[in-house]
Amino acid sequence: MLKSNKVLKMPDGFLWGTATAAHQVEGNNINSDWWQWEQKNVGKILDVKEKKFRNKKFEPSGLACDHYSRFEEDFKLIEELGNNAHRLSIEWARIEAEEGKLNLAELEHYRQVLESLKNKKIKVMLTLNHFTLPSWLADKGGWTNFKSPFYFNRYATFVAKNLGHLVDFWITINEPEIYMDMSYMSGFWPPQKKDIKLAGWVYFNMARAHKKVYKNIHKILDKKGHKTQVGFSMNVMSFASYRKHNFWELFFVHAADRIVNHSFYDLTKKSHDFLGVNYYFRVRLKKNEGSLIPAVDEVHEDESELSDMGWVVYSHGIFDVLMDFKDFNLPIYITENGIATEDEDQRAKFISNHLAEIHHAIQAGVDVRGYFYWSLLDNFEWDKSFGPKFGLVAVDRKKKTRKPKESFYAYQKICQTNTVRPVA
Ligand code: IFM
Numbered sequence: 001m002l003k004s005n006k007v008l009k010m011p012d013g014f015l016w017g018t019a020t021a022a023h024q025v026e027g028n029n030i031n032s033d034w035w036q037w038e039q040k041n042v043g044k045i046l047d048v049k050e051k052k053f054r055n056k057k058f059e060p061s062g063l064a065c066d067h068y069s070r071f072e073e074d075f076k077l078i079e080e081l082g083n084n085a086h087r088l089s090i091e092w093a094r095i096e097a098e099e100g101k102l103n104l105a106e107l108e109h110y111r112q113v114l115e116s117l118k119n120k121k122i123k124v125m126l127t128l129n130h131f132t133l134p135s136w137l138a139d140k141g142g143w144t145n146f147k148s149p150f151y152f153n154r155y156a157t158f159v160a161k162n163l164g165h166l167v168d169f170w171i172t173i174n175e176p177e178i179y180m181d182m183s184y185m186s187g188f189w190p191p192q193k194k195d196i197k198l199a200g201w202v203y204f205n206m207a208r209a210h211k212k213v214y215k216n217i218h219k220i221l222d223k224k225g226h227k228t229q230v231g232f233s234m235n236v237m238s239f240a241s242y243r244k245h246n247f248w249e250l251f252f253v254h255a256a257d258r259i260v261n262h263s264f265y266d267l268t269k270k271s272h273d274f275l276g277v278n279y280y281f282r283v284r285l286k287k288n289e290g291s292l293i294p295a296v297d298e299v300h301e302d303e304s305e306l307s308d309m310g311w312v313v314y315s316h317g318i319f320d321v322l323m324d325f326k327d328f329n330l331p332i333y334i335t336e337n338g339i340a341t342e343d344e345d346q347r348a349k350f351i352s353n354h355l356a357e358i359h360h361a362i363q364a365g366v367d368v369r370g371y372f373y374w375s376l377l378d379n380f381e382w383d384k385s386f387g388p389k390f391g392l393v394a395v396d397r398k399k400k401t402r403k404p405k406e407s408f409y410a411y412q413k414i415c416q417t418n419t420v421r422p423v424a
Contacts, residue, residue: 007421008359015123015370016415017085018078018392019336020067021130021174022094024379025074027063032093033138034131034382035061037190046383049188050309053384061380066400071113074376077393077402079120082416086117087335087372089127089174090163092155093134102158110159114166125169125335125372127233128156128213131179131189131382138191143179143202149209156213160220170228171276171335172213175235176206176264188383207267214271232268233276233335236261236325238317242286242297252285252294257324265328275325278336278374279318279354281311307350308340308388315353322361322368331369334358338374340381340388347392348410349423355414356422373411377402 023029038060046058067074078086094106117124129152133142137151145151156172173179182189184199193199214230221228239256241249265272284297299306305313318337325332339350351373362368378391386397392408395401414420 005422005424007419008356010355010359010418010420011362011369012418013369014418015085015333015372016081016418017083017087017123017125017370017372018081018376019087019125019372019374020089020376020379021127022089022091023061023064023130023132024375024381025065025067025377026091027061027066027068029061029064029091029093029132031097031135032091032132033135033142033190035093036135036138047188048383049186050384050388052308052310053387056385056387058383059385063400064380065377065395067377068109070400070402072116073402075116075120075122077376077404077408078117078122080404081392081408081412083122084415085123085125085168085370085372087125087127087171088113089130089171090159091132092129092137092152093132095159096134096155099134099136100154102155107158107162111163111166114163118166123168124166125171125333126159126163126167127171127174128152128159129172130174142191143205143209144184144198146201146205148205149212152209153212153216157216157220160217164217164221164228165224165226167228169274169333170213170217170230172210172230172232173206174233175278176203176210176232177260178235180206182382203264204267207264210264210268211271214268229273231272231274231276231333232264233278234261234264235278235280235336236321238279238282238314238320240282240284242284246287248287249285249294252287256283256285256294261321261324272330274331274333274369275328276333276335277321277325279321279334280337280339281307282314282317283312305346307346308342309384311339313339313346313350315350315357317357318354319357319361319364322358322366323364326361326364326366329367331367333370333372334368335372336374337371338390340390342389344406347405347407351407351411351414352420352423355420359420 187194239253285294288295381388394403
């Protein structure tokens with residue numbers, strides 16, 4: 001654990017950014033599976049995992065942050081932050097609202113979005129699939145459909161051919177394991193299934209889709225001499241045992257690391273140019289008497305620092321996962337790291353201390369090349385609606401006006417000076 005509070009310099013050329021996802025910020029994503037699901041749940045009390053957001057009436061995404069119309073304003077904020085990169089997603093349900101009909105007007109919209117970033121000399125990391133699907137595909141079974149990699153590739157090809165020159169890094173799929181769990185195992189997200197077999201198909205098809213699109217994007221863009229890099233983002237957790245010397249718990253930790261953090265890489269070998277790491281928290285596993293499946297140690301506020309999501313704040317965990325991924329010998333980008341909190345000191349401290357651990361990992365030889373804070377704006381957090389506040393910038397729910405928070409300026413100082421100072 002880092003104790004010193006000396007100023008740490010990040011490598012020259014380090015990428016500084018924030019991350020967003022289309023459905024969470026753009027608004028009016030009416031042709032997506034999420035939109036359809038939300039309409040059925042307006043005003044209902046949903047069964048959500050995170051305690052603090054239970055018993056709240058569900059508010060649909062609606063206009064979200066209206067980023068679709070206000071992207072210029074938001075990109076000015078990014079410039080003001082001193083960022084040289086931005087991660088965003090393109091919405092499949094807009095590009096292909098109807099099966100097989102690729103929408104030129106929406107393509108033009110995204111061209112303007114990406115050009116705006118390029119004109120500001122901001123590198124673009126573009127996600128092709130961030131949880132949402134076009135409704136027509138959801139009706140065909142979504143990622144459980146054996147042909148889903150073909151559909152995904154058709155859309156990705158269209159995007160790569162038309163917008164590829166504006167993209168520096170591609171994230172094919174965001175957090176496949178979280179999607180599989182939330183939508184097909186624990187059943188919180190649409191289509192709310194709890195079916196291990198379907199979950200397996202989803203994971204398998206997503207891996208097939210990634211491999212196909214990885215090859216295809218390179219085929220399209222390498223030919224044009226455009227240097228591009230393709231990867232995906234995993235939500236990587238730092239697993240620890242509840243008791244340091246318990247054999248079973250140590251075994252579970254190893255198994256969880258292999259299954260949760262590594263399995264998608266294993267399924268997609270030789271098809272990543274970099275690793276996209278989303279890191280949020282640590283999980284401690286303990287033996288569950290009478291069952292082979294380990295239990296997750298429930299942590300309470302009085303024992304450990306938690307975010308509003310109930311996630312354990314554990315900055316050293318990012319060092320652990322980075323050291324774990326060092327063996328891939330690939331560049332690593334922290335494609336998401338952030339905290340849901342209404343306490344600005346807590347957010348600023350979270351950022352500084354996670355970055356200090358990233359610095360520590362770089363010193364230890366891990367090739368980390370960039371950091372994207374999740375998220376630029378307070379946005380639509382899926383089944384928790386607008387409850388959790390991950391943003392550096394507050395968004396007025398009615399007027400959609402933006403107001404940078406204190407942590408915005410703390411992060412700005414880090415990005416502008418390329419240095420970070422851990423906070424005790
Ligand atoms: O908001 C999400 C994002 O869509 C994916 N990664 C985790 C974030 C916080 O829960």
